[in-house]
Amino acid sequence: MSDSRSDAIIQIQGVTKRFGEVTAVERVDLDIRAGEFFALLGPSGCGKTTLLRMLAGFEQPSDGRILIGGQDMTGVQPNHRPVNMVFQSYAVFPHMTVFDNVAYGLKVVGTARGEIRPRVEEALAMVQLEDYGSRKPDQLSGGQRQRVALARALVKRPKVLLLDEPLSALDAKLREAMQLELVRLQHSVGITFVIVTHDQDEALSMADRIAVMQDGHVRQVADPQTLYEYPSGRFVADFIGKMNLFEGRVAASDATALAVEVEGLGRIELPPDGQAPGAGQPVGIAVRPEKVELFRKAPPEGSVARRGTVAQVAYYGDVSYVFLDLEDGPSLNATVQNADRAAEPYFTKGETLWAAWNPNDFLVLGE
Amino acid sequence: MENWRKHPLVFWAFSLPPSFWLIVFFFVPLTLVWGLSFSEKRGIIETELTFTLDNYLRGLEPIYLEILWKSILLAGGATLICLVVGYPVAFAIAFASERWKPWLLLLVILPFWINILIRTYALIAVFRSRGYVNFAYEDLWTAANWLVGLVGLSLGERFVPLSLLYNNVAVVAGIVYAFFPFMVLPLYANIEKLDRSFMEASLDLGAGHWRTFFSVVFPLTWQGALSGIVIVFIPALGAFFIPDLLGGTDSQMIGNVIERQFKSANDWPFGAALSFLLMYATFFALALRALVAGRRGAGALDA
């Protein structure tokens, strides 16, 4: 525990934020380590932006406290915090040139004139806008304006860079390029990045660690792979990626065996799990669509296999989603890689197939 | 929108009555006064159009130049006060909660709908030597006198009321009182539509609130300030009953001179020239604002 504290650049301790009757953030504890790329992920209204704005100092916590670099930020105004922000709208000052925008944060704190120019130029070079210093923001594209916002924040050499939905205003192609760009930038400057996003792909592909938020609470904090493969609860399992979720009841649970009676699937034997609820408890069990394999013939031994009819096939180019109606009621989604373009025939509607998966790929989700 | 040629009858039916009224009862009178400003007086009310510039030149005589200058000073001073007070008030309204906002706006607009003359009269009642400002001041004075009396001192023999009326300060106060809402509304409109994240970005980059105001807020809302300045300054410059009721003998403004030329001195050509000096100033201010507002393409009636 003390280890994680010592390298935590941001410590959020029991922070609650109420707006009148509404509680936007409730008793959140979170440590963000120095130098990591951290994402706050959640649906809109989950409190992630409020949390970010409390880090920046635009909102004061109603309860709890925030430490940045070990210092209590309670009552510290935004202009005195060692963090800088890239706004969702970029907030690039329209009445200033690109150069003046980037220089602004240095000028207002009285940086020596001789120091301003080289630092601004360095920051502009970092975002590949060396030749744009004299342009006005209305002569820039959305992507360029975002780079200005980045340079303007980075030139301050903050301890933490806060990014509020930085990619949401960009089109899909540019967004992908910027994802890589942001990761590259974070590696080269070594500054802690905290990004707020509602887009799971963005969070998974960029962040070292992700905090998933819902209704003002942090549901899970983990690296992307853990989050995807071992979600801690129903919300995270459902929010990240696609999931087949079935309701069931624990039939047997001890150190050697775990069995769940699932509606429509019957009794399923799972690897033993020390944390699973006791017998008789309701549980959800889930499996990711890409872990489900489809067979025209009988599936191999040892897997969980059920028969079903193809209800619909959604073709996405690289993959297809096959929706099956299982014989005993529930429907199931399976992802099929379209790896071989000569593979014939594709699964067609009305066809009866075997769906099979490894019992190890099951997730047991409590309440 | 369709071409007028498609329905010429409808077009003429719509356009003739207002155009007639506007031309005959607005532009003809204005042109008449414009003509008068280049005329010479011949007898009590007879004038002759001689294309003389004497009326305008007379406006440059020291006595009138001084009045003109004083008008600009008084109107300008009042406009400045409106601007300086208007910004925080507009800010407070723009940043008020949704529940309070419409009420605060209503409170700012409401005086504007109360007769300006009555409001000026109301101001007299609180400003005069036996008015409420002086009553409050007298109470303070008495209390302060009693306090210093405790240590054996005295503020003076007896209370001397402030002379708040019949001077230039009263005129400025009267103008501010009359036109303040005109300043707040355009300021409010501009601050309201200013993206808050500009201000947040400025704070985030290390600027304080004052720096943020002067470096970010003002440069992005000064069009509202300019609108406010124009619509306060123009009527203030032409004010005549405010200096008449609140001012002293040396608080004459150009409006008073114009009024006198038409109402008692009967020198209409000179009055016409002075009133057209006001018109030229108005056109200049409007042109300036239009130039600044620039190519937004909004028609005058959309403003």
Add this chain to the structure above:
Amino acid sequence: MAGLKSLLGLSRDESIGPLDYGRRWWMRLIVGLTFLFLYAPIVVLIAYSFNDSRRNIVWLGFTTDWYVKAFNNDSLLTAFANSLTIALVNTVFSVILGTLTALLLWRFRFPGRPVYEGAVALPIVIPEICMGVAMMAFFAWIGWPNDLPWPISLTNIIIAHVAFSFPFVAVIVRARLAGFNRELEDAAKDLGATEWRTLIDIVVPYLRPGLIAGALIAFTLSLDDFVITFFTAGPDTITLPVKIFSMVRFSVTPEVNAASTVLIVITVITTVIAMRLQNINKPG
């Protein structure tokens, strides 16, 4: 006490964000003092219309005598009757002319349209005194007789009032028209309605709130006008504001307060109704 503290922005119960300018005590102080400056004189004026003293200085007790006195003052009553007559006739003309202007600018493209727009807006923006003296010179020039029978004698004032009122009506009606779905008009024509029927059956009903708001504004503008009337009115065609002006110049009695209060109440009520209708105008 807690309520007062929170009203003054001194309460620490809720944390104040850096942009919560409306919750800072010094902002509230400025706003409070501004409203005090704006309203205290009016409140005092109204209060003293009920004061049982000739001399408007100290409060001696409640009375409605000044209202009785004002209503028994013939010249004040005449002025009030003149004002109402002028305002009513002005309203009718201004609404018609203003609506025509708004429809014209909304519907037609024609050469010189921007110039026309500017010309219509001009009476709104020029200093009142310039318009006042222009009207005075105009009526002198055409030799307007001073001995016409009432209410014909008010015609010159009405003409002047319409000239500055109808552009305001045009602005309001045009704001309402901006939200009109033109396909409704096309639909009516498609169903066989003539130009005229379309205007009466479709456009005018849609415009109704705008028309009423415009009418109330025209009424208030006319009732309130002092400057232009001051230059246009003859000795026998005094309006209420002009009458109040001369009363204020001679002597200040609570009678003036009573007359002023009546005018304030009428205009404020009219305006509040007009503003509510204006809000209905706004889409969404």
